[in-house]
Amino acid sequence: MEKQVIYRDRQELQAADLENTQGWGDDALAHVISDAISSERHYTGLAVSSNSATELTIDPGRLYDGSEGHVYAIDNAQIKSVFSMLPLQDEKWLAVSVVGQENDTNLEPRDFLIDLQTREVEPQTVAMQRARVADVHIAQGLESPTPEKPEPPTGYTLIAHVRLTSSGIQEIVLAENRRLPNLQRVAGRVDVVEGWIDTAEPRIAHIQSDIAGLADSLNQRATIEQAIQLGMDMAKVKERLEIPDDYVFYGADHYLDGRETDTTQADYNAHLDEGVRFAQGATVTTQLDIDNPLDGAASLSAEGFLLPRYDERARMRLENRAGELTINQYQYQTVETVQRTMTRQHIRYGATRTVCTNGSFWRSGEYDIATGIFSKDGETFEVEDDRGRRDGPGGLTHWVRVKEFWVDEYEEAYWSQVTTSHTIQGSVLAQTFLSAQTGWHTSAEIYFTSVANDGAVTVMLTAVKNGQPDTSKVLSRATLTANGLEGGWQKIPWSRPVFIEAGKRYALVISSGGAHRVGFGEGTEYTQGLLMYAQDGDYFNEAEERDLMLRLNFAKFRSPRAAIQLKSLELAGGIHDIDMLFEGFRPAGTELAFQYRIGGEWYSVEAGTAERLGVSPALLPLRVVFTGTTDLMPGLLLTDSQVKLAQHGTEFRHYSTERSLTTPSDTIIIRTLVEDFDDDAHTLDATLVIDGATVNADNQVTEVVDRRSYWLESRFNLASPANAYTIRLDGQTNDPFKGYHVAERYDIAL
Incomplete structure (x- = not known):
C-alpha cells in the first residue's frame, strides 16, 4: 500500500479512519492490477x-x-x-x-x-x-x-x-x-523460450558471417561474359599453334614444373616459377613467428596456431541426462585412422612477379597443383588418377595473379595431401551431429557419470561419410589419461582450433578400454545425428532416440579486426622478394593480410606496393592483420611455415631436356612466348645445343600478340641433320627490379 492509517492506544477513532483503511488498500490493489498485471480487461x-x-x-x-x-x-x-x-x-x-x-x-x-x-x-x-x-x-x-x-x-x-x-x-x-x-505458466513458457534462445541465438548471431561469406563467394564466380571471352581466346590460341603437316617432332613446355628442364647443366642459372625468370641472388629461408607470445591481441595454441584473441562460447549443449553407457561394454577392436592437416596458403610478392598467362594450366588437370604450388622441403604429392584429381579439394577457390602479388588457396579447410596415421585400440562410441554454423571449434566437453581407475580415453573429431564417422578423415584428436579423468563434465581441448563448416556433418569418436561411463540424453532433433557404437568395423545405433551428453565450444572473437606483430624478416644485402607458404585457412567473408613497415609506415603485401622494397631493407618489421566478424576469422599455423626471402637477379640461362628425334632433321623451329618484355631493359636469345656445341638461329622473327606479349620464332637450318638437340634460353636485364618471363615454348622439327 502507498498509504496507511496510523492507530495509537487511547486515540480517538473516526469513521474516516476506517474508510481510509479499506479505501487505500483497495487503491493499492487496483494499482497492482493496472500497473503490473494488465491495463486491459481479462x-x-x-x-x-x-x-x-x-x-x-x-x-x-x-x-x-x-x-x-x-x-x-x-x-x-x-x-x-x-x-x-x-x-x-x-x-x-x-x-x-x-x-x-x-x-x-x-x-x-x-x-x-x-x-x-x-x-x-x-x-x-x-x-x-x-x-x-x-x-x-x-x-x-x-x-x-x-x-x-x-x-x-x-x-x-x-x-x-x-x-x-x-x-x-x-x-x-x-x-x-x-x-x-497465469504467472507460473508464463514462467514455464519463458523457460522454454530462454532454452530456445540459448540454442538458437549462436546460430542467429552467426548469420552475419554466413551472409558475408556467401557474398564473397558469389563475387568470385566467373560471369558469362568472362566465359565467352575465354572461349574466344582459346579459339585464337588454337589457330596460332597450327602444326605443319610435315613435322617429325613436336614438343612444348609451359614452365609450370621441371619435367622438361635440365638443371644438371653446370651453367644452368634460372628461377622456374610459372615461367622462366631471372635467377635469384642471395636468399634465406626462415619461418613465421609471433614477436610477443603474450600479445593481448593474439590467441596462440600449443602447436603454434594463431588466431585473434577469443573467448570460448558453447554453441551446442546437450545437458539433460536420461541415462548412462559403459564404454567398454562394446566390442574391443583396433581402428586405423588418418588425420588430415589444414590446407596451405601460398603468398608471393615482389616487383618482378609478373603474371604468366600459363598459370591457368594449373586448373587443366595436366599438372599437380599441390606439387607445383604448395610443396616444401622435398615433399612429394601424388596424383591419384590419370586426370590429375585428388581426394579432397577439387581446385583453387582463391587464385590471384596480378603484377607483384600472387595468392593461392584451396577451397577446403583440410586436405589429404599431408596426413598422419594413428592406431587406436578399445571400444568405440561415436556421436554424429550436423553443424549449423561455421566457426573455429576450440574444445568439446563430455559428461562422465563415473570413471574407472585405468584406461586412457582417446577422443577424435572426424568427418562423416554415409551417416557414419569416417576415421580416414580425422580433423583432430586428443588423449586423456585415466589419472586425469574425473566424474562430471570433462573438457577435451584440441591441440589447435578446428574449422567447422555449416551444413556438414561431423562426429565425436570416443575410444577406451576402461569401464568409464558416459551420460546420454533423449532425442536427436537438436544434433540431427546419432549415438553409435562400433563393432567389426561398422557402426550401429544403440538407440535412435539417444544423444551423447556433450558441449561443443567455439571461439567468440573479441574484435572484428586484430593486428598481431610478427618477428621481423632479415636478409643481408636487402629484401626484394617475399615467398610465404603456411598452413592456414581464410573463410569466405574474412581477410588475412600481411603488412611490413618502411620509414615508419605500414604497407600491405598486395599489388601495387612492391616498389617500396626498392630501398632494399635488410630488416623488415612484419605484422599480420585479421579481419572478419566476432564469430569468424582466418587462422594460420606459424609452426612449420616457410618464408623465403630473396634478392632479384639480372640474368638467367635455362636448358631444356634433350629432344631425341626418331628421324634426323635439319630444320628446327622454336616458338617462345615472352611476356612483359622491355626492349630498353631486356634481351633474350634462343639457341640450340647439339653434341655440346652451341648453334645460333639463322632467322628470328617477332610476332606481337598484345601490348605485353609477343612470340619469338627462331628458325635453325642445320648443316647436317641432327638426331638430338637441347634448347637454351639466355636472358638479361639492366634493372633488377624490372623483370620479364618466358611463358611457354614450342619446338618443331621438320
Whole structure:
C-alpha cells in the first residue's frame, strides 16, 4: 500500500479512519492490477460449457478490469438457458460476455445513534457488504446459413462464442485471448523460450558471417561474359599453334614444373616459377613467428596456431541426462585412422612477379597443383588418377595473379595431401551431429557419470561419410589419461582450433578400454545425428532416440579486426622478394593480410606496393592483420611455415631436356612466348645445343600478340641433320627490379 492509517492506544477513532483503511488498500490493489498485471480487461475461470442442448454453464471465476484496477467475481456456477434464442432453421452465434458491477448486499439490522445527549439509538436494516460482481450477458447474432459472430456490448468482456442450431448448442469457442495469463505458466513458457534462445541465438548471431561469406563467394564466380571471352581466346590460341603437316617432332613446355628442364647443366642459372625468370641472388629461408607470445591481441595454441584473441562460447549443449553407457561394454577392436592437416596458403610478392598467362594450366588437370604450388622441403604429392584429381579439394577457390602479388588457396579447410596415421585400440562410441554454423571449434566437453581407475580415453573429431564417422578423415584428436579423468563434465581441448563448416556433418569418436561411463540424453532433433557404437568395423545405433551428453565450444572473437606483430624478416644485402607458404585457412567473408613497415609506415603485401622494397631493407618489421566478424576469422599455423626471402637477379640461362628425334632433321623451329618484355631493359636469345656445341638461329622473327606479349620464332637450318638437340634460353636485364618471363615454348622439327 502507498498509504496507511496510523492507530495509537487511547486515540480517538473516526469513521474516516476506517474508510481510509479499506479505501487505500483497495487503491493499492487496483494499482497492482493496472500497473503490473494488465491495463486491459481479462478473466480467469468463467469456463463456458453446455449443461444440456439448451443450457450453458458458466463456472465461477473473476473479471480483472485493468482500466479501473477492480476485480469482479462470480462465486457460484450459473446456468443460462438459450432455449428462447434457438434459430428457426439456420444457425446463429451467441456472444457470452461479462461486465463488472458493484452491489450492496448482506442486509442486517444495526443500531444508529439518534440523540447524543441521551444516547438513544434506533435500529435500521442496512447493507453491510459491497460486492463487486461479474454479471453474465448474452448477445445474439443474426440467423443465417453462414452466421457472423456478434461482438459484446461496449465495456463487456467476451468469454465465449456459442454456435446454435435449431436443435440446440453445437459448438463453444472460448475467448482464450482474453484469459488472464497465469504467472507460473508464463514462467514455464519463458523457460522454454530462454532454452530456445540459448540454442538458437549462436546460430542467429552467426548469420552475419554466413551472409558475408556467401557474398564473397558469389563475387568470385566467373560471369558469362568472362566465359565467352575465354572461349574466344582459346579459339585464337588454337589457330596460332597450327602444326605443319610435315613435322617429325613436336614438343612444348609451359614452365609450370621441371619435367622438361635440365638443371644438371653446370651453367644452368634460372628461377622456374610459372615461367622462366631471372635467377635469384642471395636468399634465406626462415619461418613465421609471433614477436610477443603474450600479445593481448593474439590467441596462440600449443602447436603454434594463431588466431585473434577469443573467448570460448558453447554453441551446442546437450545437458539433460536420461541415462548412462559403459564404454567398454562394446566390442574391443583396433581402428586405423588418418588425420588430415589444414590446407596451405601460398603468398608471393615482389616487383618482378609478373603474371604468366600459363598459370591457368594449373586448373587443366595436366599438372599437380599441390606439387607445383604448395610443396616444401622435398615433399612429394601424388596424383591419384590419370586426370590429375585428388581426394579432397577439387581446385583453387582463391587464385590471384596480378603484377607483384600472387595468392593461392584451396577451397577446403583440410586436405589429404599431408596426413598422419594413428592406431587406436578399445571400444568405440561415436556421436554424429550436423553443424549449423561455421566457426573455429576450440574444445568439446563430455559428461562422465563415473570413471574407472585405468584406461586412457582417446577422443577424435572426424568427418562423416554415409551417416557414419569416417576415421580416414580425422580433423583432430586428443588423449586423456585415466589419472586425469574425473566424474562430471570433462573438457577435451584440441591441440589447435578446428574449422567447422555449416551444413556438414561431423562426429565425436570416443575410444577406451576402461569401464568409464558416459551420460546420454533423449532425442536427436537438436544434433540431427546419432549415438553409435562400433563393432567389426561398422557402426550401429544403440538407440535412435539417444544423444551423447556433450558441449561443443567455439571461439567468440573479441574484435572484428586484430593486428598481431610478427618477428621481423632479415636478409643481408636487402629484401626484394617475399615467398610465404603456411598452413592456414581464410573463410569466405574474412581477410588475412600481411603488412611490413618502411620509414615508419605500414604497407600491405598486395599489388601495387612492391616498389617500396626498392630501398632494399635488410630488416623488415612484419605484422599480420585479421579481419572478419566476432564469430569468424582466418587462422594460420606459424609452426612449420616457410618464408623465403630473396634478392632479384639480372640474368638467367635455362636448358631444356634433350629432344631425341626418331628421324634426323635439319630444320628446327622454336616458338617462345615472352611476356612483359622491355626492349630498353631486356634481351633474350634462343639457341640450340647439339653434341655440346652451341648453334645460333639463322632467322628470328617477332610476332606481337598484345601490348605485353609477343612470340619469338627462331628458325635453325642445320648443316647436317641432327638426331638430338637441347634448347637454351639466355636472358638479361639492366634493372633488377624490372623483370620479364618466358611463358611457354614450342619446338618443331621438320
